[in-house]
Amino acid sequence: MQVTINGKPEAVQGGTILEILKAKDISPQMVAVELNSKILERDELASTVVKDGDAIELLFYMGGGR
Amino acid sequence: MPFIPDSEEQVARYSRHILLPEVGGKGQKKIGLAKVLIVGAGGLGSPAALYLAAAGVGTIGLIDGDVVDLSNLQRQVIHQTADIGRPKVESAKARILAINPGVAVDTYYTRLTAENALDIIGRYDIVLDGVDNFPAKFLINDACFFARKALVHGGILRFDGRVFTILPGKSACYRCVFKQPPPPGLVASCQEAGVIGALAGVIGTIQATEVLKLILDRGRLLTDRLLDYDARLTRFREIKIARNPKCPLCGEHPDITQLTEHEPEVCAVKTA
Ligand SMILES: [Zn+2]
Numbered sequence: 001m002q003v004t005i006n007g008k009p010e011a012v013q014g015g016t017i018l019e020i021l022k023a024k025d026i027s028p029q030m031v032a033v034e035l036n037s038k039i040l041e042r043d044e045l046a047s048t049v050v051k052d053g054d055a056i057e058l059l060f061y062m063g064g065g066r
Numbered sequence: 067m068p069f070i071p072d073s074e075e076q077v078a079r080y081s082r083h084i085l086l087p088e089v090g091g092k093g094q095k096k097i098g099l100a101k102v103l104i105v106g107a108g109g110l111g112s113p114a115a116l117y118l119a120a121a122g123v124g125t126i127g128l129i130d131g132d133v134v135d136l137s138n139l140q141r142q143v144i145h146q147t148a149d150i151g152r153p154k155v156e157s158a159k160a161r162i163l164a165i166n167p168g169v170a171v172d173t174y175y176t177r178l179t180a181e182n183a184l185d186i187i188g189r190y191d192i193v194l195d196g197v198d199n200f201p202a203k204f205l206i207n208d209a210c211f212f213a214r215k216a217l218v219h220g221g222i223l224r225f226d227g228r229v230f231t232i233l234p235g236k237s238a239c240y241r242c243v244f245k246q247p248p249p250p251g252l253v254a255s256c257q258e259a260g261v262i263g264a265l266a267g268v269i270g271t272i273q274a275t276e277v278l279k280l281i282l283d284r285g286r287l288l289t290d291r292l293l294d295y296d297a298r299l300t301r302f303r304e305i306k307i308a309r310n311p312k313c314p315l316c317g318e319h320p321d322i323t324q325l326t327e328h329e330p331e332v333c334a335v336k337t338a
Pocket residue numbers: 238239240241242243310313314315316317
């Protein structure tokens with residue numbers, strides 16, 4: 001199925017948000033995940049199944065300033 | 067109320083502002099009455115302080131507990147080689163006054179803590195986040211929420227930058243997105259990762275522009291949307307952020323009801 005991840009169209013196998021993170025080798029502790037403009041709770045990652053057309057934003061921590 | 071210039075010097079100095087319909091004499095007066103706190107006189111704080119001083123912000127507070135180090139000069143453009151070893155707030159103050167002697171500069175040669183944050187932030191109208199670590203970013207977000215002060219958040223890392231404006235209680239806050247700091251060592255901050263120097267200029271000046279818009283009450287603020295800048299691709303992207311009802315700070319059932327500090331980071335991440 002086709003989804004958008006950080007603004008880029010991507011074909012994914014389907015499954016849950018957590019599975020998508022795993023496939024990308026991203027630890028759930030490193031990102032905030034937004035699905036269709038709504039921030040997901042960390043415990044929702046394993047229970048949220050992606051659907052065709054979903055817009056996913058993976059927001060990484062950005063700590064610098066100095 | 068017409069703008070009554072204090073002197074011809076001021077009219078000349080701010081003429082390019084006064085010419086703007088969004089600013090004018092009235093707006094320039096507002097800028098002169100504004101009090102802005104810049105937390106961190108480093109990569110983001112440097113360009114922000116330079117432009118806000120040049121713009122005529124009447125009172126600028128600077129808080130930073132560090133001294134200028136040689137490795138800062140690649141991006142912290144308010145400091146100069148001769149300033150090495152000098153407290154950053156002193157070095158930045160001298161440079162601000164050289165640009166615009168009309169600015170009142172308050173310096174706090176210390177770190178922002180849960181103990182001093184509300185007192186210091188309470189003296190200003192707007193806060194600009196230019197710190198380099200997560201506990202401080204969360205502390206600033208929380209303190210601005212409790213003090214109900216507008217906050218312009220910024221972050222830089224490697225080739226990526228981010229800006230986000232927060233009107234506490236009205237727009238999404240930092241914790242609406244990130245509930246808490248990442249576990250120590252998992253995510254690099256600028257202390258241990260590289261950063262392209264000019265990126266600090268891009269992000270810091272966008273933050274300064276947001277501050278001026280807040281003062282002037284003009285334009286559309288960067289609230290409820292994050293601006294991400296990818297310098298590698300020279301691409302800006304906007305991500306819509308809605309207020310999170312489950313936010314631990316500004317949500318419907320907050321767990322954070324008073325100011326506390328997260329554990330300081332251990333710099334465990336190796337330089338990539
Ligand atoms: Zn919030």
